Amino acid sequence: MASPEAQMAAASCLYNVANxxxxxxxxxxxxxxxxxxxxLGDSIMKVQIQVASLVARMAEHDPVAQDDFARENVIRPLVTLLSFETFVEDDPSRVNSGKQSIHSIVQINKEMENNSLVGGVKSYRPYMNLYSESSGSRLGQNRRDRENEKPEVKTKLKITCAEALWMLARESVSNSRRxxxxxxLLCLAKLVEKEQGDLQLNCLMTIMEITAAAESNADLRRAAFKTNSPAAKAVVDQLLRLIKDLDDPTLQIAAIKSIGxxxxxxxxxxxxxxxxLVDQLSNRHPEVATEAAIALQKFACSENFLCMEHSKAIIEFNGVVPLLRLLRGxxxxxxxxxxxxxxxxxxxxNSEALEQARVLPALEGADRTVVAHPELKELVVKAIYHLNLYHTGVHSQRQAYFP
Structure with a gap:
């Protein structure tokens, strides 16, 4: 096997070429x-950093490479490396030592191996057994090397692994499912919660790609984002926290898109x-407010089975007035x-809030916007007709009771 220095040099050269x-x-x-x-699966951390960066760059530039890496089961070691020392609080035996137990890493590795299916057949590659219980002294040495590595090296490895997962998940339902x-998913949520900077951003962008894939694929949506899923709940909790508590447009927009x-x-x-999301309609950054409106459209649109309930909720959260302000943007x-x-x-x-906010005149005065976007014309006409129909009926009833 080549020395670590040679491996790093080779990975660096390939990275420079793969542009x-x-x-x-x-x-x-x-x-x-x-x-x-x-x-990637059998090297020291500094080599893994270079190799994970290479995976990210190749997956970014070529969908064939993106698919080939997935077929070679690269997602398993990337997630394992990303999860190293992330689940400390989940393992009572290691809470005081501050280190993740090797047992928990093995369990993660086993779960990923059991779920790695290619064409319905389990994909097994001996060299991918990153943390095998049978790897003996090499495992112990790797563990000691990892635990003794500098914190900045560990963080850099997680940053590059998260970037690789982001590029692998981008516009890929199959890789997002893997x-x-x-x-x-749970590991990404925990890192979004605990970390900052590039690691937090890369994990969030990976979540954004996975949720976008789930939006386009009902099977993935039902499997990964069930309401009783701990991982899904953790992801949603962190997305809402970023939306509510941060004043960082980049992070807020990614979180808003994911919720949408x-x-x-x-x-x-x-x-x-x-x-x-309604609160963000008043965000001082127009791009954040716009993304909030786009996300809320996905709750209120006709394709959403609960569009009526969600529309009422948007109004109840006082979304009409800030929404009208957006029409001046x-x-x-x-x-x-x-x-x-x-x-x-x-x-x-039938909401009184729409009448009180004079939404009907606002829609009737939207001529310039409609002209600029012809596809909007039919939607605006339907909305005006619906409000006219209801408000005309309301006014007629009022006149009957109060002559």
């Missing part, structure tokens, strides 16, 4: 992916996710504010 799809494809065609995964079939992607997973009683903000307002009119048109 576009064509060059990445050459590495893939030369059977480079299995070698890279092998080194991550959720491990302890990856999960809109169809929340029951009507789960209104705790609506309030924080830039074109993108106006567009998404208007769409959400139309959904509220269609699905909660």
């Amino acid at each position: 576009d799809q064509e060059r990445v494809r050459v590495i893939v065609n030369e059977a480079g992916v299995p070698i890279i995964v092998n080194v 991550i959720t079939e491990t302890k990856g 992607s999960l809109a169809r997973t929340f029951p009507a009683r789960e209104t705790r996710v609506i309030g924080p 830039n074109d993108r903000t106006q567009l998404h504010g208007l769409v959400l307002l139309c959904y509220l009119a269609l699905h909660a048109g």
Whole structure:
């Protein structure tokens, strides 16, 4: 086996070469992916940092590499490395020592191996057994090396592993599913909670990609984001915390997008996710307010089975007035504010809050926005018709009772 220094130099060279799809494809065609995964699973931390960065870059530039890495089961060692010392509080035997027990790592490894299916057949690769109970003295040496490594090296490894998972999950339902079939989702949530900087951001962006995949795939949505799933609850809790407690547009936007992607997973009683999104309609950063409107559209749109209940909840959380203010923003903000307002009119048109806020005149005065976006015209016309129909009936009844 090559020395660690040689491995680091080789990984660094490949990283520099892998800066576009064509060059990445050459590495893939030369059977480079299995070698890279092998080194990732059986090297010292400093080598793993370089190799995880290489995985991230190759997956970013080439979807074929993205798929090949998944077939070679790269997600398992990435999640295992990312989870190292993350679940300390879950293991009473190691709470005082501050280190993750090797037993918990083995269990994570076993779960990932059991869930790694390729074409319905378990994929087994001997070199991927990162923390095998039978690996003897090498395991003990690796454990001591990891525990004695500098904190900044451990953090750097987690940053690169999280980036690799982000790039592997990007626009990939199958890879997102593989991550959720491990302890990856829970690990990502815990790191978003505890960490800051690049590690927190990379973990959050991975969650954003997984939730986007879940939005497009009902099977993944039902499997990974069941309301009684501890991992799903942990993810949602952290997303809401970022939305409510931070003043960082980058993190807030990613968290808001993730909640929006999960809109169809929340029951009507789960209104705790609506309030924080409504609050962000008044955010001083227009891009954050706009993303909040887009996320709320996914709750209130006709494709959401609970659109009426969610629309009423948006109104009850006082979302109408800040939404009307969005109509005075830039074109993108106006567009998404208007769409959400139309959904509220269609699905909660009998709300007095809509009449008191004079939503009908606001929709009737939206001519310029509609002209700029012809696809909006039909939606606005329907919303105006619905409000006119209801308000005309209300006024007629009032006149009958109060002549």
